[in-house]
Amino acid sequence: MLIVFIVNLFVSLLHPIELDSGTKAISQNSEGYESYEQLKEGEKEGVDYRIRYENRDTSIAVFAIHGGRIEIGTSEVVEGLASRGNYSYYMFEGIKSQDNGILHITSVKFDEPIARTLARHSQTMISLHGFSSEERVIYVGGRNELYKYEIKKALTKYGFRTEEPRADLRGEEPKNIVNDTLLKQGVQLEISSSIRRSFFENNDWSRGNIENKSTVYYRFINALEEATSKYGNNL
Numbered sequence: 001m002l003i004v005f006i007v008n009l010f011v012s013l014l015h016p017i018e019l020d021s022g023t024k025a026i027s028q029n030s031e032g033y034e035s036y037e038q039l040k041e042g043e044k045e046g047v048d049y050r051i052r053y054e055n056r057d058t059s060i061a062v063f064a065i066h067g068g069r070i071e072i073g074t075s076e077v078v079e080g081l082a083s084r085g086n087y088s089y090y091m092f093e094g095i096k097s098q099d100n101g102i103l104h105i106t107s108v109k110f111d112e113p114i115a116r117t118l119a120r121h122s123q124t125m126i127s128l129h130g131f132s133s134e135e136r137v138i139y140v141g142g143r144n145e146l147y148k149y150e151i152k153k154a155l156t157k158y159g160f161r162t163e164e165p166r167a168d169l170r171g172e173e174p175k176n177i178v179n180d181t182l183l184k185q186g187v188q189l190e191i192s193s194s195i196r197r198s199f200f201e202n203n204d205w206s207r208g209n210i211e212n213k214s215t216v217y218y219r220f221i222n223a224l225e226e227a228t229s230k231y232g233n234n235l
Contacts (some may be wrong), residue, residue, distance in 0.1 A: 032104040036112040041144055042178035049103055051080060051092040053114055054082075059235045060228055061122040063087040064129075065110050065177060068093025069100040071130030072205045073196030076213070078128055080221040090115050095101060107176045107188070119177055123235055124227065125186040126151075127178040131169065134193040138162050141171035142178050147231045151187055154227035158219045165190060195220075 033039040038165030043049055062082045067075035068091070070225070082089035092112060106109075107127070119125060124144050132140075138155060140148050141164050152162045165171065171178050171188030178186035197203040199217035200202050202211065 004158050009025035017203060018050075021154070023224040032102065032106070034105075035108055036105065036110070039103065043103060048086045048094070048096050049128060050093050050095055051091070051114060052067065052093065054088060055118055055121065057085060057086045058086070059123040060085075060232050061090065061118055061125040063089070063115070063119070063125055064091045064093075065107065065115060065127065066094075066097050066104055066129060067091040069207075070094040070103050071128075071196075072193075072210075073191065073199050074128040074130055075201060076210070076217070077191075077220065077224070080213075080217070081126075081228065083222050084221060084225045085232075087228070088118060090118050107171065107178060108173050110122075110177050115177060116180060119180045120182070120212075122181050124183045125178060126224070127151065127171070127188045129169075129188060129190045130196050131190050131192060134162060134194045135192055135197075136194050137192050138191035138195065139169050140187065141165040141169055141190065142176075142187040143172055144187050145181065145185075146234075147185075147187045147227070150187070150227035150231045151224070154223040155220075158223040159219065160195070163204075 045051070062078045064074040064078045067078065070093070075093055079090050080088050081087065092115065093105045096103070124147060126147070138160055140152050142148060155162050169190045173179070174184065176188070178188045197205050199214055199220065201212040201214050202209070
């Protein structure tokens with residue numbers, strides 16, 4: 001056991017990584033924090049996490065509640081899509097030097113007040129998430145069937161593979177923040193780590209390279225904006 005510990009420690013020093021979706025957070029509760037109030041007791045805003053948002057009074061909002069270093073790449077998608085279409089947006093971002101997975105609150109339990117207020121003032125939303133997989137696949141979930149249809153069609157057009165989500169990633173629960181909108185429905189995108197890495201040059205999502213977006217990233221943003229604009233025109 002001692003040898004295994006030493007080897008793991010050595011590897012972690014050589015290759016520091018952030019906890020990603022699909023990896024259990026290391027905390028007092030193996031499922032992560034149960035609420036934002038609980039998270040605030042153990043984490044400090046501006047040091048461990050930050051919240052970025054803007055209410056632009058748009059029908060559609062763009063969210064990443066596991067942004068920053070929690071599910072890497074999701075904040076960057078929010079930035080790109082919100083900027084392209086001038087949509088309202090919200091990002092809860094992990095900014096710790098390590099162990100950002102501890103900041104993960106499930107979508108059903110995520111009750112940060114600014115996020116819930118913005119969701120409830122929006123007709124619908126698209127919520128960006130990540131899961132750990134070397135498959136290049138995107139799960140399209142949520143309860144907004146018309147928006148999901150446009151998303152799937154656009155992603156396929158731009159060369160991305162979509163699938164129906166597995167049971168734990170469907171995003172269909174009424175209390176899930178993605179469905180806590182005026183229409184009581186939204187779209188939850190679960191993007192594999194393989195695709196999210198490819199959003200950055202040389203598949204490098206380290207802090208030092210996060211600003212260097214790849215052509216894959218811009219194709220992805222083009223797809224989401226095309227779908228969102230088309231769906232939004234019918235709201």
